[in-house]
Amino acid sequence: MRVARKEVIFAALLLGVAAIWGGAFVVMKDTLRRLDVNSFLAWRFIIATAILIAIRPAALKLIDKKFLLKGALIGSFLGAGFILQSFGLTMTSVAKTGFITGLYVVFTPLLGAVILRQRTHIWQWISVAIATVGLALLSYNGVNISTGDFLVFLSALAFASHISALGQWSSAMDVYALTIVQLGTCAVITTIASLKSGFHMPPDRGVWWAIIYTAVFATAIAFIFQTWAQSFMPATTVAVVLTMEVVFAAWFGVWFGHETMTAKILFGGLLVVTAMYLIILTENIKPKAVETA
Numbered sequence: 001m002r003v004a005r006k007e008v009i010f011a012a013l014l015l016g017v018a019a020i021w022g023g024a025f026v027v028m029k030d031t032l033r034r035l036d037v038n039s040f041l042a043w044r045f046i047i048a049t050a051i052l053i054a055i056r057p058a059a060l061k062l063i064d065k066k067f068l069l070k071g072a073l074i075g076s077f078l079g080a081g082f083i084l085q086s087f088g089l090t091m092t093s094v095a096k097t098g099f100i101t102g103l104y105v106v107f108t109p110l111l112g113a114v115i116l117r118q119r120t121h122i123w124q125w126i127s128v129a130i131a132t133v134g135l136a137l138l139s140y141n142g143v144n145i146s147t148g149d150f151l152v153f154l155s156a157l158a159f160a161s162h163i164s165a166l167g168q169w170s171s172a173m174d175v176y177a178l179t180i181v182q183l184g185t186c187a188v189i190t191t192i193a194s195l196k197s198g199f200h201m202p203p204d205r206g207v208w209w210a211i212i213y214t215a216v217f218a219t220a221i222a223f224i225f226q227t228w229a230q231s232f233m234p235a236t237t238v239a240v241v242l243t244m245e246v247v248f249a250a251w252f253g254v255w256f257g258h259e260t261m262t263a264k265i266l267f268g269g270l271l272v273v274t275a276m277y278l279i280i281l282t283e284n285i286k287p288k289a290v291e292t293a
Contacts, residue, residue: 010229011276014241017222022248024218031210034203037086038194043202043211045079045187048219052180059177071178074165075185081158082186083193084151091148098246100152102135107160108239115164123278124236131243131275137268160239166227167235175228183223240275247272 032040053060063071089097105128113119170178191199202208230238247269 006232010233011237011241013225014229014233014238015244015276017225018242018244019248020218020222021242021245022250023252024214025249026252027210027213031207035207036194036197036200037090038083038190038197039200040207040211041082041086041190042187042194042199044215044219045183045190047211047215048223049180049183049187051216051220052176052183052224056176059174059180062174062177063181067173067177068181070165070169070173071181072185074162074169074178075182076189077158077162077165078182079186079189081155081162083190084155084158088148088151088153088155092146092152097148097152098249099135100149101156101159102243102246103132103153103156104160104163105131105135105239105243107157108163109236111160111164112167112235124234124240127240127275127278128236130278131240131272134268134271134273134275135243135246137264137271163230163235163239163242166230167233167238170227171231173231175224175231179220179224179227182227183219243272244276 028040085097085101088100109124109128194200202211226238226242250269
């Protein structure tokens with residue numbers, strides 16, 4: 001099976017996004033002990049949005065009412081995902097949060113099939129299944145379901161909705177302007193969410209550096225790449241490639257966080273990599289159309 005150069009390029013961009021997000025876990029781990037989650041997210045999205053506007057203010061002229069409504073809806077899914085995940089994380093383990101969040105790889109094709117009436121090829125479902133098993137090996141521990149687990153489950157649905165909505169609309173919209181609207185919407189949502197416990201200033205230079213890193217690399221640059229890639233690639237393919245975030249988080253945890261590399265983690269990572277390679281390899285295989293009388 002021949003893989004087009006375009007698929008390889010965009011898969012590489014998404015892989016870079018997954019690596020940045022995986023590395024952000026290491027950066028944020030200590031930071032979130034010194035600044036509450038919602039204030040951290042608010043600063044992250046405010047700075048990321050401001051940077052994008054400062055670099056290309058002319059992009060704002062491309063945003064009309066219809067563009068704003070679609071972009072705000074996409075951004076609302078993203079903001080809801082981050083908030084639900086953050087609240088869930090305070091009530092469940094990091095490992096279970098990683099696994100349950102990664103279930104967006106399952107929900108994305110399901111949303112496409114049920115809501116958007118999209119046909120999904122058998123190889124895509126196989127890739128989703130392999131990725132899910134890999135995620136379970138990487139981060140799942142225990143079967144007890146808590147309130148935190150349920151909130152993270154809802155965040156996975158929100159992230160899947162974000163990926164699906166991007167896949168549906170991004171090809172007809174300016175990538176840069178759409179990224180501004182998405183992140184601006186997240187900035188508004190997370191700022192409002194932070195008001196309940198107080199919107200706090202970063203307490204020290206280390207927290208500021210963590211915010212700047214995540215705002216520039218894990219937000220502004222990462223979401224431009226994701227939005228651009230999704231204007232060309234199917235949502236299910238994007239979801240499978242982005243599950244590499246959990247793999248990178250595990251690997252960075254071993255390399256920089258002095259965590260233990262186990263056979264379970266290694267095999268789980270290999271399964272996710274296999275799923276990513278398989279879905280890129282088979283992306284151009286189209287599901288057969290259903291014949292109608």
